[in-house]
Amino acid sequence: xxxxxxxxxxxxxxxxxxxxxxxxxxxxxxxxxxxxxxxxxxxxxxxxxxxxxxxxxxxxxxxxxxxxxxxxxxxxxxxxxxxxxxxxxxxxxxxxxxxxxxxxxxxxxxx
Amino acid sequence: xxxxxxxxxxxxxxxxxxxxxxxxxxxxxxxxxxxxxxxxxxxxxxxxxxxxxxxxxxxxxxxxxxxxxxxxxxxxxxxxxxxxxxxxxxxxxxxxxxxxxxxxxxxx
Numbered sequence: 001x002x003x004x005x006x007x008x009x010x011x012x013x014x015x016x017x018x019x020x021x022x023x024x025x026x027x028x029x030x031x032x033x034x035x036x037x038x039x040x041x042x043x044x045x046x047x048x049x050x051x052x053x054x055x056x057x058x059x060x061x062x063x064x065x066x067x068x069x070x071x072x073x074x075x076x077x078x079x080x081x082x083x084x085x086x087x088x089x090x091x092x093x094x095x096x097x098x099x100x101x102x103x104x105x106x107x108x109x110x111x
Numbered sequence: 112x113x114x115x116x117x118x119x120x121x122x123x124x125x126x127x128x129x130x131x132x133x134x135x136x137x138x139x140x141x142x143x144x145x146x147x148x149x150x151x152x153x154x155x156x157x158x159x160x161x162x163x164x165x166x167x168x169x170x171x172x173x174x175x176x177x178x179x180x181x182x183x184x185x186x187x188x189x190x191x192x193x194x195x196x197x198x199x200x201x202x203x204x205x206x207x208x209x210x211x212x213x214x215x216x217x218x219x
Binding site: 033035037041042043044045048050058088090092096097098099100101102104105107 | 141142144146151152153154156159197199204206207208209210211212
């Protein structure tokens, strides 16, 4: 079945650590996106990529980094520069101009 | 960029009641989607509806692009309809912008 897979579901990070969230899709979608959701809030865009080897900052990119070396994969690294990383992270993909499909999310907690 | 506003922010319904959720957007749209976020956080796509009307079982949606709003109708609500409903839209080739959502609670 085609879909979008995020891993891990839960992730704990110590202060000062970098962590990487995985996002893989087998929908042959061109574009991929990372959103952050805080409790009781909507989704805010972190980074997006419309084509391999290219990506753009979203509204809240500070403290995050991404890569897009393969069409299927768009990992997100939460760096130690992100001062408040505890949140729910959602990855999505789409064909250009098409509807979005979301993964099941990763809950990141700083311990 | 485009702005998306949803109303009401919270809604409590008795099981079996009908409801209408509204989404206003500030610019012409290429894409408008309605999502349901379940208690586990998964975002389920309900409708891809930049214009017109669609129906899927007890749910239907209408987007009036010229007047910049979309409506999501839920009929004969069930407890499993509870959760947060998000409207998201984009214009041009920009990513989806989300509203703050409507939190629906259906009580038996």
